[in-house]
Amino acid sequence: MDTANSPSATELASRMDKLYEFDREPVHPSRLHSNARFAGLLAGEHVAATEFVIGAFFVLHGVTARDLFLGLLLGNLLAVLSWAFLCAPIATQTRLTLYWYLRRIAGPGVTVIYNIANAFLFCILAGAMISVSATAIGLAFSIPGPQLSDIYPNSVAWVLLTGAIGMAFTLIAILGFEKVSQFAELCSPWIFVVFIAGALAMLPKLGVAPDFSNFWEVASTRIWTGTPTPGQEPFHFWHIAFFAWFANLAMHVGLSDMALFRYAKSWKTGFYSAFGMFPGHFLAWICSGIMVAAVDREMNPGLMAFTAVGVSGAVAVAIAGWTTANPTLYRAGLALQVVTPNWPRWRITLIAGIATTIVACFPVVFLKLLDYVAIYGLLLMPIGAIVVAEHWVLPRLGIPQFDAERRNVMISWPVLLVWLGTLAFCAVLPIHLYFRWLPGYFVALFTYILIQRVRSRKT
Numbered sequence: 001m002d003t004a005n006s007p008s009a010t011e012l013a014s015r016m017d018k019l020y021e022f023d024r025e026p027v028h029p030s031r032l033h034s035n036a037r038f039a040g041l042l043a044g045e046h047v048a049a050t051e052f053v054i055g056a057f058f059v060l061h062g063v064t065a066r067d068l069f070l071g072l073l074l075g076n077l078l079a080v081l082s083w084a085f086l087c088a089p090i091a092t093q094t095r096l097t098l099y100w101y102l103r104r105i106a107g108p109g110v111t112v113i114y115n116i117a118n119a120f121l122f123c124i125l126a127g128a129m130i131s132v133s134a135t136a137i138g139l140a141f142s143i144p145g146p147q148l149s150d151i152y153p154n155s156v157a158w159v160l161l162t163g164a165i166g167m168a169f170t171l172i173a174i175l176g177f178e179k180v181s182q183f184a185e186l187c188s189p190w191i192f193v194v195f196i197a198g199a200l201a202m203l204p205k206l207g208v209a210p211d212f213s214n215f216w217e218v219a220s221t222r223i224w225t226g227t228p229t230p231g232q233e234p235f236h237f238w239h240i241a242f243f244a245w246f247a248n249l250a251m252h253v254g255l256s257d258m259a260l261f262r263y264a265k266s267w268k269t270g271f272y273s274a275f276g277m278f279p280g281h282f283l284a285w286i287c288s289g290i291m292v293a294a295v296d297r298e299m300n301p302g303l304m305a306f307t308a309v310g311v312s313g314a315v316a317v318a319i320a321g322w323t324t325a326n327p328t329l330y331r332a333g334l335a336l337q338v339v340t341p342n343w344p345r346w347r348i349t350l351i352a353g354i355a356t357t358i359v360a361c362f363p364v365v366f367l368k369l370l371d372y373v374a375i376y377g378l379l380l381m382p383i384g385a386i387v388v389a390e391h392w393v394l395p396r397l398g399i400p401q402f403d404a405e406r407r408n409v410m411i412s413w414p415v416l417l418v419w420l421g422t423l424a425f426c427a428v429l430p431i432h433l434y435f436r437w438l439p440g441y442f443v444a445l446f447t448y449i450l451i452q453r454v455r456s457r458k459t
Contacts, residue, residue: 025096026094026095026096026262027095027262027263031263032263032264032265033263033264033265034265035264035265035269035272038260038264038269038272038275039272039275040275041260042272042273042275042276043188043192043275043276043279043280044188044189045188045276046248046276046277046279046280046281047188047191047192047195047276047279047280047284047320048129048191048280048320048323048324049129049132049133049301049317049320049321049323049324049325050128050129050132050324050369050373051195051280051281051284051285051288051320052132052288052301052304052305052317052320053128053132053288053299053301053366053369054243054247054281054285054288054369054370054373055284055285055286055287055288055289055292056288056289056291056292056299056301056304057232057299057369057370058224058235058240058285058289059223059224059289059292059293059297060148060228060229060232060292060297060299061228061229061232061233061234061235061239062225062226062227062228062229062232062234062235063224063226063234063235063236063239063240064220064224064225064226064236065216065219065220065223065224066220066237067224067235067236067237067240068224068240068286068289069286070237070241071237071238071239071240071241071243071244072240072241072244072281072282072285072286073282074241074244075240075241075242075243075244075245075247076244076245076274076277076278076281076282078241078244078245079244079245079247079248079252079273079277079281080270080271080273080274080277082245082252082253083251083252083257083261083270083271083273084267084268084270084271084273085270086252086253086255086384086388087251087252087253087255087257087258087261087270088261088264088267088268088269088270089267089270090255090258090387090388090391091255091257091258091259091260091261091262091264091267092261092262092264092265092266092267092269093267093391094258094262094391095262096258096262097258097259097262098254098255098256098258098259098383098387099111099114099115099259101258101387102114102383102387103404103405104402104404104405105386105387105390105401105402105403105404105405105412105415106386106404106411106412106415106416107404107405107409107410107411107412107415108410109410109411110404110411110412110415110416110419113416114380114383115335115336116335116336117379117380118256118331118332118335118380119331119332119333119335119336119352121250121376121379121380122328122329122331122332122335122352123329123332123352123355123356123359124356124359124365124372124376125324125325125328125372125376126169126324126325126326126328126329126332126356126360127166127325127356127357127358127359127360127362127365128360128365128366128369128372129320129321129322129324129325129328129366130162130165130166130169130321130325130356130357130360131146131162131321131360131363131365131366132301132302132317132320132321132324132366133165133317133318133319133320133321133322133325134158134161134162134165134302134321134360135300135301135302135303135317136301136302136305136306136314136315136317136318136321137161137165137302137314137318138157138158138161138302139302139303139306139314140314141157141161143155143157143158143161144158145158145299145300145302145303145363146158146363146367148229148231148232148299148367149231150363150364150367151362151363151364152362152363152364153361153362153363154363158361158363159361162357162360162361163357163360163361165321165360166353166356166357166360167353167354167357169322169325169326169329169353169356170329170349170350170352170353170354170356170357171353172322172326173326173327173329173330173333173349173353174346174349174350174353187319187320187323188323190316191316191319191320191323192279192280192284194305194309194312194313194316195283195284195287195288196283196287197308197309197313198287198288198290198291198304198305198308198309198313199286199287199288199290199291199308201308201309202290202291202293202294202307202308203215203218203290205294206218206222206223206290206293206294207222222293223289223290223293224289229297238434238435239432239434242434242435242438243370243373243374243434244277244281244282246373246374246377246378246434246437247281247373247377248377249376249377249378249380249381249437250376250377250380250381250384252273253377253381253384253385253437253441254377254380254381254383254384255383255384255387255388256380288301288304291304291305291307291308292304294307294308295307299367301317302314302317302318304317305317325356329349329352329353329356330349332349332352332356333348333349333352333353336348336351336352371433374433374434374437375433377437378423378426378433378436378437378440379423381422381437381440381441381444382418382419382422382423382440382441382444383415383419384441385422385441385442385444385445385448386415386418386419386444386445386448388445389445389448389449389452390402393445393449394449394452397449397453398456399449399452399453399456400456403452403455414448414451414452414455415448417451418444418447418448418451419444421443421447422440422443422444422447423440425439425440425443426439426440
């Protein structure tokens with residue numbers, strides 16, 4: 001089904017080569033980083049504005065304390081193992097980004113589609129973080145945050161506020177990403193301290209004794225009670241475990257973090273993702289749950305942090321939204337360069353920022369963050385399965401690798417069909433959204449292997 005090589009296809013591929021800013025060759029051994037560098041980087045990356053929302057929503061969904069703690073332990077452990085045994089080994093063996101490795105497997109055409117999908121998803125995520133910042137900054141102007149049932153903006157003031165914040169974030173992304181990233185790394189420890197301090201400040205209000213002797217009783221009866229907020233679906237152990245596992249599905253199972261781990265000295269550096277998962281996706285989620293319970297379950301990150309630790313808490317939420325949205329917005333601009341080869345990065349980032357700002361005006365983007373995170377990982381997951389099949393399975397079966405590169409084609413139709421077919425399969429599965437990616441992963445893996453085996457016998 002692949003399109004044969006032709007002058008037009010070769011010319012187009014040559015033009016597309018100019019669109020990429022990613023390294024096209026393996027990382028040199030002199031550029032590898034220490035494990036301590038990865039520990040700090042991963043710890044900072046996973047303590048962000050999303051944590052204020054996710055942990056709070058677990059409370060609103062009525063999970064019990066036991067299911068929450070055990071589910072987070074299992075889910076975060078599975079996430080660490082996914083980085084350690086899937087993403088990091090492929091990254092350290094190839095020393096390539098996913099994008100360039102995927103180009104060899106699927107052709108530049110599929111890589112373009114993948115990047116556009118990434119840019120679209122990045123814009124939504126950045127928009128959600130702008131909304132989170134707005135809940136904090138809005139306190140200074142007495143602008144009420146959205147309600148749980150809100151889909152559209154609830155006031156002109158909210159639109160003006162999110163619009164101003166979104167364009168400010170866009171300007172920062174345009175002017176100096178490197179310095180902003182350095183500032184974000186400095187802010188991350190402080191934001192983590194705010195999570196801890198906010199939770200500790202709220203525990204006495206919830207009835208926890210100074211010696212924590214009744215913590216579990218209060219946790220089970222006043223925080224994670226097993227009773228969902230009206231209108232929210234009840235969550236149990238497996239919802240929490242799977243969510244913690246796929247919260248970064250695109251990064252570990254989807255292999256996007258090959259770009260990061262290609263600088264690691266050993267695949268074992270993948271275990272250092274625990275420095276992000278357990279302080280961030282375990283402890284920070286627990287802390288935000290305590291804070292939302294103490295404000296009568298009102299889903300407003302700015303209000304939660306302000307009530308707990310005052311102005312410093314509100315500032316932390318605003319900065320956490322910024323430090324999450326800014327690099328996300330920058331990455332969206334880079335991804336969009338695939339379809340705008342002659343545009344400077346500032347112009348692409350500006351357009352991405354305008355689109356993101358419009359998205360941010362709609363509070364549904366952060367009030368439905370849990371579902372969005374699930375869909376984000378689900379959409380990109382089949383590509384990870386295909387790359388795993390190419391890297392480890394096809395050589396063991398004697399099937400030639402890098403079909404698109406060998407044939408010099410723009411699009412590998414087997415890759416595209418498996419990607420879209422897997423998504424169609426997941427869409428009709430009669431199970432909860434959070435559980436669909438796992439059967440979908442194996443469908444993508446085995447279908448791609450089968451197709452490539454059949455095709456190899458015909459050539």
